Amino acid sequence: MFPTRFTTALSVLLVLAQLHLPLQAQSETPDPVLLVVANQDVYYPDYILPRQALEAAGFTVTVAAPQAGIATSHGADPDFPVDVALSDVEAASFSGVVLVGGWGASALQYQFPGTYHNPAYNGDPTVQAQLNSLLNDFDDQDKMIGSICYGISLLAWARIDGVSPVAGRDVVGYFGSIPQFSLEGENYSVHTSWHVAQNGGNFLAEGSVGDPTTSADDVLVDGNLVFGESFRCGTTFGEVFAAEIHARFVPPTPEPLPVLLVLANDGFYFQEYNDTRIGLEAQGLSAVVAAGDADWCVPHPGSGQGAESGWILPDLTLAEVDVADYAAVAFIGGWGSSHYQYAFPGTYSNPYYGNNDHRDLANQIIQTFVDADKIISAICHGVAVLAWARVEGASPLNGKDVATYALGGPAGLYDGVWYSNWEVPSSWHVTVNGGNYLPSGSIGDPGTVADDVMVDFGNGIRVITAENYDTALAFGQTLAAEILAE
Secondary structure, three states: OOOOOEEEHHHHHHHHHHOOOOOOOOOOOOOOEEEEOOOOOEOHHHHHHHHHHHHHOOOOEEEEEOOOEEEOEOOOOOOEEEOEEHHHOOHHHOOEEEEOOOHHHHHHOOOOOOEEOOHHHOOOHHHHHHHHHHHHHHHHOOOEEEEEHHHHHHHHHOOEOOEOOOOOOEEOOOOOEOOOEEEOOEEEOOEOHHHHHHOOOEEOOOOOOOOOOOOOOOEEEEOOEEEEOOHHHHHHHHHHHHHHHHHHHOOOOOOOOOEEEEOOOEEEOHHHHHHHHHHHHHOOOOEEEEEOOOOOEEEOOOOOOOOOOOOEOOOEEHHHOOHHHOOEEEEOOOHHHHHHOOOOOOEEOOOOOOOHHHHHHHHHHHHHHHHOOOEEEEEHHHHHHHHOOOEOOEOOOOOOEEOOOOOEOOOEEEOOEEEOOOOOEHHHHHHOOOOEEOOOOOOOOOOOOOOOEEEEOHHHOOEEEEOOHHHHHHHHHHHHHHHHOO
8 A cells, every 4th residue: 555645753643632533442452563573683672662652552562573482682682572473473463563673684574685694684585475475465454564773674675566665755764784795796784775775765864854853753654654763763653653553443533414404485584594504514514404395495584684585495305304314403493483383283374384294294303303312403483393293292392491482473373262473472382382491591691592592301302492593503503512522
């Protein structure tokens, strides 16, 4: 898998911190990290420092070498156990692989054309092919591959899909001399950069990454490859390697579902729609508009649309709504919302305010949202739609604290008595259906109704209600916050 990005250790850690990605997965642990070492002449700090950093980040570490048993270190550094032979390793069991430095790594160089003067460094072609095949498997599975210090020579002479992984890219690695070797009858005493240059890579100078006064941050990330300069950046290398795996392992947060805004085709309140939508979108949520018919939704005159018509073409009809596609439903006010009052027993003077087919559809949508444990909400006179809905035979507002419009609604026959416009307050719809109406201004700051949004998630039904057009922005923001908190 060729690289998709190039960055330094510091920028990786800063970006992951800004994204709040954990160094340890929240719900499960990713697979172990494989450390590949030679059985002899391992540079111990190249092994132990990344291992400690990986384990501190929550990873299990498995050590592989040509033979299981013991790996010996350079000089007086301690020997350490090898958990498994390379021949028994499968990439599918690991989150990533790190090629550890030390001159002994020379024995694992797949396509190295020379002959080392130390016979132990010439290695077994079968083992070299096993490691190269393993690297191809890690790459095919888009898993992280890293090298530290002299381990870069293994990547230089590897062939992934027939190409050296270092070809055409900047890398860092051990900046010192390497074991002497012969090639085409000539003896060579060179530095690690020779391996990289022979395979088309650009070997960066010591300390050239990040802070020029230290090599502790000299780690490069390029796609699924991580390069560490030397043991001096061993801890940072392990931290960056762990963070890169977690960034891939932790699934991205899915985009929240949109909110379904239900408008009346005639007589919705424009500001209640517009400000609610602004509040939702400011929090990163989208909105989809539904109405009884596919025709234009026409607002009340002077309901906040200014010089514009305020007409809204719905995205779909109520009959086309699939509740699974939405995080919540919000019924927007205006007297036209009377059109969707399912169990209202009266008769409105405006013949539009009441359509049995659309009432049935609205109630089915409310019932299905409740069954799916999703939020049902409404603002101003739209709250009456929830009041007259029936979920398992009862109003979903029964026993709920409810905010709604403080003034009256349209003319009509209410409970056998004829009332003119404005005579019956919207709160009547709430109280007659068992809800507890909260007076205007009683929520939050008593000096304003801008924050009069009531969240009541009791009794297994999650309801949000808002007072009026002045509350619409807060209504959208509150609805978004509750959805995003889930």
